[in-house]
Amino acid sequence: AQTVTQSQPEMSVQEAETVTLSCTYDTSESDYYLFWYKQPPSRQMILVIRQEAYKQQNATENRFSVNFQKAAKSFSLKISDSQLGDAAMYFCAYRSPGNSGAGSYQLTFGKGTKLSVIP
Amino acid sequence: KAGVTQTPRYLIKTRGQQVTLSCSPISGHRSVSWYQQTPGQGLQFLFEYFSETQRNKGNFPGRFSGRQFSNSRSEMNVSTLELGDSALYLCASDPGARTEAFFGQGTRLTVV
Numbered sequence: 001a002q003t004v005t006q007s008q009p010e011m012s013v014q015e016a017e018t019v020t021l022s023c024t025y026d027t028s029e030s031d032y033y034l035f036w037y038k039q040p041p042s043r044q045m046i047l048v049i050r051q052e053a054y055k056q057q058n059a060t061e062n063r064f065s066v067n068f069q070k071a072a073k074s075f076s077l078k079i080s081d082s083q084l085g086d087a088a089m090y091f092c093a094y095r096s097p098g099n100s101g102a103g104s105y106q107l108t109f110g111k112g113t114k115l116s117v118i119p
Numbered sequence: 120k121a122g123v124t125q126t127p128r129y130l131i132k133t134r135g136q137q138v139t140l141s142c143s144p145i146s147g148h149r150s151v152s153w154y155q156q157t158p159g160q161g162l163q164f165l166f167e168y169f170s171e172t173q174r175n176k177g178n179f180p181g182r183f184s185g186r187q188f189s190n191s192r193s194e195m196n197v198s199t200l201e202l203g204d205s206a207l208y209l210c211a212s213d214p215g216a217r218t219e220a221f222f223g224q225g226t227r228l229t230v231v
Contacts, residue, residue, distance in 0.1 A: 033219075035219060037222075042224065043207060043224055043225045043227075044222065044223075044224050044225075045209065045211075045222035046222075047219050047221075050219050091162065095220075104167055104174055104175035105150050105152060105167060105169075105213045105220065106152065106164050106167055106175050106177075107152070107154075107162075107164065107211070107220060108164070109154075109161060109162040110161075111161045112161060112162075
């Protein structure tokens with residue numbers, strides 16, 4: 001079974017600064033997907049960024065980027081130019097690729113990192 | 120395009136009662152998954168339905184059950200509620216392989 005570990009329960013960052021959230025995972029699969037989801041106080045889980053394991057290039061979405069180290073099974077999220085609206089719980093998640101009509105789209109989540117942004 | 124809709128948003132039940140939660144996925148999405156979120160255990164997978172069939176189930180007792188209808192809407196049912204069932208229940212809608220899941224806003228269940 002896959003496991004996802006987020007070793008930082010809480011982190012804080014000054015507004016406009018950069019912060020990196022850590023995530024490690026364990027799997028015997030070679031093809032999989034990794035995600036970072038954000039959950040603000042409204043409780044809505046929002047996708048921040050995704051990474052396909054077969055792609056060596058690190059994913060980037062505006063101020064959010066990842067450092068994907070497949071051999072080390074590490075998937076960290078970097079938030080640049082932090083904004084007050086970035087304050088939330090951040091969850092790292094793993095998923096096997098599945099196939100339409102077979103397999104499963106089950107997500108395995110880490111425990112989350114609570115990010116505070118200091119004005 | 121409408122998002123994932125979960126109803127109700129909040130629910131208070133008494134121990135021993137049963138409850139039914141509903142999830143309407145994004146149009147065209149055939150997969151619906153349910154997750155339980157608690158402060159102690161985090162996000163735990165309950166089950167997944169695809170085209171009206173349960174194709175995966177998490178490690179939860181048989182009191183937790185679900186179903187999916189032909190229009191992909193899904194319900195989950197918890198019978199004989201226990202205090203420990205108090206949680207946020209999240210539904211995720213998935214368009215298919217090699218994509219990401221889209222979540223509803225959740226149903227906050229409180230068992231008293």
